[in-house]
Amino acid sequence: MAKAVGRGIAAIEYPTGMNQNGDPSQAWIKLKMDGRVDVFAGTVDIGQGSKTVHSQIVADAIGVPMDWVTMDTSNTDSSAFCMGTFASRGTFIGGNAVRLAAEKVRSRILEIGGELLEVDAGDLEIADGEVHVKGSPDKKVGMGDIAGFATFVKGELISGQGTALKEYATLDPETGAVTVPPHSAISYAACAAEVEVDTETGDVRVLKMSQVYDVGRAINPTMVEGQIEGGAMQGLGLGLLETVYPYYPSPDHRGSGYGSYFVPSMEELPELECIIIENPSSDGPFGAKSIGEMANNAQPPAIATAIYDAVGVWVTEMPITPEKVLRALRAKEEGRPESRTDGKYIRYDEELSINAVASADSAVLFAP
Amino acid sequence: MKVVGQRLPRYDAGAHVTAGTRYVDDVRIPGTLWAKALRSPHHNAEILSIDTSKAEAMEGVFAVVTHADVHKNVHGHIEGLGVPGDEPLLAATHVRYLGQPIAAVAAVDEATALRATEAIEVTYRELEPLFDIRRAFEPNAPQAHDNQNWYPDFEGQMDRRQIRKGDVDWAFEQADHIVTGVYRPYPMEHVPMETQVTQVVPEADGRYTVYSATQAMYFSMGVVAAHLDWPLNRLKFIGGTTGSGFGGKVDTASETITVLLAVKAQRPVRWRWTREEEFLCSSTRAGWHMEVADAITKDGWILGRKMLTLHDAGAYSRFSPYGVTKHSFHHTGAYTIPNLEFNGYVVYTNRVPSTAMRGFGVTSVSFATEIHIERCARAIGMDPLEFRLKNANRLGDTSPNGVVYTDPSTVPVVKAIAEATGHELPADYRTMTAAMRSGDDLPEHLVGQLGNPEDH
Amino acid sequence: MSIEFTVNGTAQVVEAEPLTPLLHVLREDLSITSPKASCQHGGCGACTVIVDGEARRSCLMPVEAARGTAIRTVEGLAPAGGELTPLQQAWIHHYAAQCGFCASGFLMAATAYLEQGGTDDRDAIVEALGGHACRCTGYVKIIAAVQAAARGETFDLEETAVGANTTIKGVER
Amino acid sequence: MFGDGDGTLVVGGGTIVVPNIQLGFERPATALMLHRAGLGGIARDGGRVTIGAGTPLAELAGLPDPVASCVAHIADGEVRRQATVGGNLCAANFEAPRGDLQGVMIALGAHVRSAGKGGERTEPVEDFLAQRAGRLVLDVAYDEAPGAYAYLDRQHTHEYTALAVSAVRGADGIRLAATGAGPHGLRLPSAEAKADDPEAAGRAALADVQLADDAVASAWYREQTLPILVRRALEQLREAA
Incomplete structure (x- = not known):
């Protein structure tokens, strides 16, 4: 049984927010009369943790303890509009919406606090749910007093709303050039994968993945790790295991269950090393960039390269099943070169390549 | 205490570990009916007739719906972004993929609902299916879609997504080598732990409460309202908590049909897809065919790239034009390539429509171009990490569509991965930053083509 | 058919066809919703409950096979409002x-x-x-x-664990 | 006990039947549930091992190879505590090979005792598999012998092997059998004839199988890897001696 090991590295980038923008998220916040904070947003928590992240953003943006914040994302009657949880936009776009709403609430709290303390609102700050004069922590008023005063004396609901919206990017159909940036901050990542290949069966095991992520600012580092680790396993599944059409493009032999569709399990979990880099974005909440989607993009090419490093064959269809590795190894044994040099051209994958598209203007489509 | 940056527990962790988190399927409303769909047994066929009378007459069946019950049967989910609708909610004249819903039933229990769908009689005329995106453009290719086999409406006028930047012919002439390769990710399934599920309750005031596992409550509410031609305040979506989605639950695949059944039955209705339906009938990550040709110099500069992408949309557009556009915007990956020619096609086949999935449009390009970069570096005998650092995007460079990069991190992440793996880099690469290129000067022919003013 | 068992210590009597999955009976008849109907063919484990001390897939178990058993679910792990395990x-x-x-x-x-x-x-x-x-x-x-x-560790539930093998660092620009 | 068995669904642990009923694939008018039929248990008498049809797969974990290695890779512990030996022996392929124990028991030279039309019958596993319709497995028995198990292992959450080869050194020589190389477990007589030469045995095995594409592997891939698994099983058997 022959085993070969190899390592491959890949680097990727990924945009935050919906392609071409024009995708708002809105939020509104109200204070209860004891100063507790109710946040209403339409963002869906699909497991990534937006309820937690948004609560953290609001807590700091106003200046209250985390457990003062209630996130209500439960329904479309009370919550404001949110385009949705996709396009890696939850923390960034949704987070900016709750931040903007919280900043308005904070401003109003300071104004009323100024009235009560008889000082200019600009001389006040909020920490741990109390408004106090800068430099004089004893000269203070609790947010419960402020909210109660607003409710019962001034006859006012302290509230704020925020909308995060980037302008829709119009695009030139001929060149693809855009009028404004079509996304928010771009996140970056790199992955190094180490694999072991069974040269007789083509079976590939990932032994270790080291991963570097620039997330701008990790609002909750444990959640960022959760995205990185979960993404790593989805990337491993993409790279090695998963497809609904095992004989793609043929539709034959689709698997209808877990016995015939390979969902990665604990058993193939490799050693994982995570490095989070904080290179703050200029316009994300507290400098954050997105992390969600990019987390499964770097692993497949890193694994493909590691396989090449191990056994000297490129498999450029994914998932890289044992069968594909074995076919490539057989071709190599038969003496087929990995590429063909033709003048200054170095051509790979000729047997896979179509002659572009067989339409009338195929030459226009692809003539490298 | 500041909480941003703190490792705080999840807001919902206590509920998760005590079964306190209530997912859509955990909502219990007395008298709720079960829904099931009749799905196409063919990949591609004309529908000649649909007869629901036997199903409607069955004991325990409260509602059967078909296309005739839908006010606006064809509604595009991103019509607002200029992508016209082309998919019926319930098939009317054709089925274009195996598993496409044709009719749905609400009945007292799951078994009765299933038997009722089997009692619906549909006659078909089978058509030859198309599965291979590479064959779609052939003059005698089977017709996969109602119109031509590829999407014609980019910006309302183009049958492909184009990027044109710089002078790609100059780059290919100038190059020492041109490296070509082909990359083909296959379609895959999201496999959210919670399958598609919706419960709808007709309320006494004429409104409908929709318990939905959607990833996008307002978006899905808009889709339902558009199909039914209802004002938004006739609907109340309850959601915000799902058993994961990874992009597949943006499709609003179960909500509208469940509402239709609840309207007709005037009873609460629940539709929970089986795992088999998820695997066989729910949307997938797309299959892709990508051809890349890079014009490179012998000292490791990428002067230009030509790329052709075919995207397997399956039977209908859904979000595919959006995905190919995003793909085109990022087809240079984490690098700056000054001269570009990109053509991307959304191609129809008779398979389940593909949709967004984690990394939509970019996972494919990352796979293709990172392997391709590796091949380019190895072709000229250069360290692949040095090759990446040399061509990394920098502050002030521009993206394929002309956007100036403001906070690029290719250099920091590549240097960090080199350090993590003990990969030695030469001194002039170690001193690189997101602002500074390498110690060696930018070659004459790239001056003015890369956007970093510090370099020239 | 009438079938008896206990769930989290409470005696239950259900009327069910003997081959009905235990999962279905728990969720639909008894409204015990912690076991999830995810794949319903034994592939994912989202429906696992403890039957007479052993972990079992409730989607695969005919309710008849659960007759007379003691079943435990997440609802029974910690008493309502009590300390978590x-x-x-x-x-x-x-x-x-x-x-x-x-x-x-x-x-x-x-x-x-x-x-x-x-x-x-x-x-x-x-x-x-x-x-x-x-x-x-x-x-x-x-x-x-x-x-x-x-290992019998106890926890401060105000914070989460520091991830293994993770480092966080800033970047020079 | 249940007439001739026609039209009656036999339920061992229910791991195959219960989901099929849920999905409407099967709607049995009558079913026979064996969980309290007293068919469980493993008896060892001298070198003779008899396994009741109702024995959960989990209880086979302590038996020597090829049984233990095979059982360790059928689904997971929770499923193995529910699924029975009888059910596994009768399992038909669905999208992927099922019945991982079929090849194992053939290699062990096991005999199946079954009830059904014509009364009780005891026959080699391969004969039973060829004509199993309408029959109820009572038990399976074999003489203990050194064995080995080689398989294609693609780990995932609901794991069954795509292809596996069992080798057993019995009283009359080496027996080889495969799971995943045909509609059910198959004996590999051509390979057995060359068992002294693992490489040659591997090539010869291809004459004994009916390879097909399915969701987990293609016929081509099985053709490429069957000789390797035969060789590996024989090498393991040699090392075990």
Whole structure:
């Protein structure tokens, strides 16, 4: 049984927010009369943790303890509009919406606090749910007093709303050039994968993945790790295991269950090393960039390269099943070169390549 | 205490570990009916007739719906972004993929609902299916879609997504080598732990409460309202908590049909897809065919790239034009390539429509171009990490569509991965930053083509 | 057919066809919703409950086979409003649930593992839980949580664990 | 006990039947549930091992190879505590090979005792598999012998092997059998004839099988890897001696 090991590295980038923008998220916040904070947003928590992240953003943006914040994302009657949880936009776009709403609430709290303390609102700050004069922590008023005063004396609901919206990017159909940036901050990542290949069966095991992520600012580092680790396993599944059409493009032999569709399990979990880099974005909440989607993009090419490093064959269809590795190894044994040099051209994958598209203007489509 | 940056527990962790988190399927409303769909047994066929009378007459069946019950049967989910609708909610004249819903039933229990769908009689005329995106453009290719086999409406006028930047012919002439390769990710399934599920309750005031596992409550509410031609305040979506989605639950695949059944039955209705339906009938990550040709110099500069992408949309557009556009915007990956020619096609086949999935449009390009970069570096005998650092995007460079990069991190992440793996880099690469290129000067022919003013 | 068993110590009598999955009876007849109807063919473990001390897929078990047994679910792990079990606490502290849909099945399988003397040995945990699918976490934190509970660790539930093998650093621009 | 068996669904642990009923694939008018039929248990008498049809797969974990290695890779512990030996022996392929124990028991030279039309019958596993319709497995028995198990292992959450080869050194020589190389477990007589030469045996095995594409592997891939698994099983058997 022959085993070969190899390592491959890949680097990727990924945009935050919906392609071409024009995708708002809105939020509104109200204070209860004891100063507790109710946040209403339409963002869906699909497991990534937006309820937690948004609560953290609001807590700091106003200046209250985390457990003062209630996130209500439960329904479309009370919550404001949110385009949705996709396009890696939850923390960034949704987070900016709750931040903007919280900043308005904070401003109003300071104004009323100024009235009560008889000082200019600009001389006040909020920490741990109390408004106090800068430099004089004893000269203070609790947010419960402020909210109660607003409710019962001034006859006012302290509230704020925020909308995060980037302008829709119009695009030139001929060149693809855009009028404004079509996304928010771009996140970056790199992955190094180490694999072991069974040269007789083509079976590939990932032994270790080291991963570097620039997330701008990790609002909750444990959640960022959760995205990185979960993404790593989805990337491993993409790279090695998963497809609904095992004989793609043929539709034959689709698997209808877990016995015939390979969902990665604990058993193939490799050693994982995570490095989070904080290179703050200029316009994300507290400098954050997105992390969600990019987390499964770097692993497949890193694994493909590691396989090449191990056994000297490129498999450029994914998932890289044992069968594909074995076919490539057989071709190599038969003496087929990995590429063909033709003048200054170095051509790979000729047997896979179509002659572009067989339409009338195929030459226009692809003539490298 | 500041909480941003703190490792705080999840807001919902206590509920998760005590079964306190209530997912859509955990909502219990007395008298709720079960829904099931009749799905196409063919990949591609004309529908000649649909007869629901036997199903409607069955004991325990409260509602059967078909296309005739839908006010606006064809509604595009991103019509607002200029992508016209082309998919019926319930098939009317054709089925274009195996598993496409044709009719749905609400009945007292799951078994009765299933038997009722089997009692619906549909006659078909089978058509030859198309599965291979590479064959779609052939003059005698089977017709996969109602119109031509590829999407014609980019910006309302183009049958492909184009990027044109710089002078790609100059780059290919100038190059020492041109490296070509082909990359083909296959379609895959999201496999959210919670399958598609919706419960709808007709309320006494004429409104409908929709318990939905959607990833996008307002978006899905808009889709339902558009199909039914209802004002938004006739609907109340309850959601915000799902058993994961990874992009597949943006499709609003179960909500509208469940509402239709609840309207007709005037009873609460629940539709929970089986795992088999998820695997066989729910949307997938797309299959892709990508051809890349890079014009490179012998000292490791990428002067230009030509790329052709075919995207397997399956039977209908859904979000595919959006995905190919995003793909085109990022087809240079984490690098700056000054001269570009990109053509991307959304191609129809008779398979389940593909949709967004984690990394939509970019996972494919990352796979293709990172392997391709590796091949380019190895072709000229250069360290692949040095090759990446040399061509990394920098502050002030521009993206394929002309956007100036403001906070690029290719250099920091590549240097960090080199350090993590003990990969030695030469001194002039170690001193690189997101602002500074390498110690060696930018070659004459790239001056003015890369956007970093510090370099020239 | 009338079938009796106990669920979390409470006697239950249900009327059901004998081949009905126990999962269906728990969820639909008894409104015990912690076991999830996810794949319903034994492939994912989201429906796992403890039957007479052993972890079982409730979607595969005919309710007739549960006659006379003692069934436990997540609802019975901690008394209502009472203290969470060390495993539940570890799940929170180690951030082992993201969307949470797989948590019930994992918790019951891990509870059975620990009650049968399971240790913090990683391979043994993988052997016990390897058939359970989680699509969010990548399993790292699930294994960490079971290990912590096996070691009898207690937790400050105001914060989560510092991730293993993780570093955070700034960047020069 | 149940007439001739026609039209009656036999339920062992229910791991295959219960989901099929849920999905409407099967709607049995009558079913026979064996969980309290007293068919469980493993008896060892001298070198003779008799396994009741109702025995959960989990209880086979302590038996020597090829049984233990095979059982360790059928689904997971929870499923193995529910699924029975009888059910596994009768399992038909669905999208992927099922019945991982079929090849194992053939290699062990096991005999199946079954009830059904014509009364009780005891026959080699391969004969039973060829004509199993309408029959109820009572038990399976074999003489203990050194064995080995080689398989394609693609780990995932609901794991069954795509292809596996069992080798057993019995009283009359080496027996080889495969799971995943045909509609059910198959004996590999051509390979057995060359068992002294593992490489040659591997090539010869291809004459004994009916390879097909399915969801987990293609016929081509099985053709490439069957000889390797035969060789590996024989090498393991040699090392075990």
